Amino acid sequence: MQKICRFIFKLIGWKIVGELPNEKxxxxxxxxxxxxxxxxxxxxARFVVGVKINFLAKHQLFFFPLSYFLRAVxxxxxxxxxxxxxxxxxxxxFRQLDELKLGLAPEGTRSPVTRWKEGFYHIARQAGIPIVMVGPDYSTKEIRIHEPFWTTGDIKKDFQxxxxxxxxxKGYRPKEIPDYNPKDSDA
Known part of the structure; x- marks a missing residue:
């Protein structure tokens, strides 16, 4: 599968910039x-880099026969x-498993949002694991991988x-990335 995906990436002109960390x-x-x-x-891109990254997706996507494919990947x-x-x-x-890489979309949807979900941040903080930021940039046809980021506990500063x-x-359909708005903000 890796060779096929490398061929596809080359054929459609995409490349990967950065590397996934050698963390478990x-x-x-x-x-x-x-x-x-x-x-x-x-x-x-996941197959190109050769790292198994699990992911969470809305349950509505898990219908026959698509559910078999989604679970397999x-x-x-x-x-x-x-x-x-x-x-x-x-x-x-994360505490139970020796190795787990988990992919999430912090927006939780393809639609424009006024705030991102904070779950990924709290998971990383509580599990003591880094966050790896990955962005598919359609303007340059690059998958950009940022070096691992360890949360500091200052959620506002970290989100910024x-x-x-x-x-x-730049996404497929460019949209505004919202400023950080805390869930229970009185401001």
Whole structure:
């Protein structure tokens, strides 16, 4: 599969800039998420770099026969309508497993949003793992991989750093990357 994806990447003119870390555990956040093509391009990139990265996706995508494919490439369905302790469950998963790389879209949707989900940040902080930022830039046909980022505990400062990286990435359908707006902000 790696050779096929390398051929496809070369054929369509995409390249990978940066490297995934040689760590056993980390969260990969991919943004901006503006099109279904993001999944195709990023999945192909995953095979090109040869690193298994699991991912969470909305449960509506896991229907026959697509569910077999999604699970085979590392997908796990998530019912976003059900509130629960998803962060704690994922943190526990990181603690139980010797190796896990998990990809998430911090926007949680392809549509424009006014704020990003914070779950990836809390997972990384509580599990003591780094965040790896990955952006599919359609203007340059590059998958940009940022070096691992370790959270400091200052969520506002950390989010500003993360957002600044993603503001350099142009999605398939360019959209504004929102400033950090804390979930329980009174400001």
């Amino acid at each position: 555990k980390y969260i990969v956040i991919v943004a901006p998420h503006t099109s279904n093509w993001d999944f195709v391009i990023c999945l192909c 590392g997908g796990t369905p998530v019912d976003r309508s059900k509130k629960g302790n998803r962060v704690e469950k994922v943190v526990e998963l 750093y993360i957002i600044e990286f993603f503001r350099t990435i």
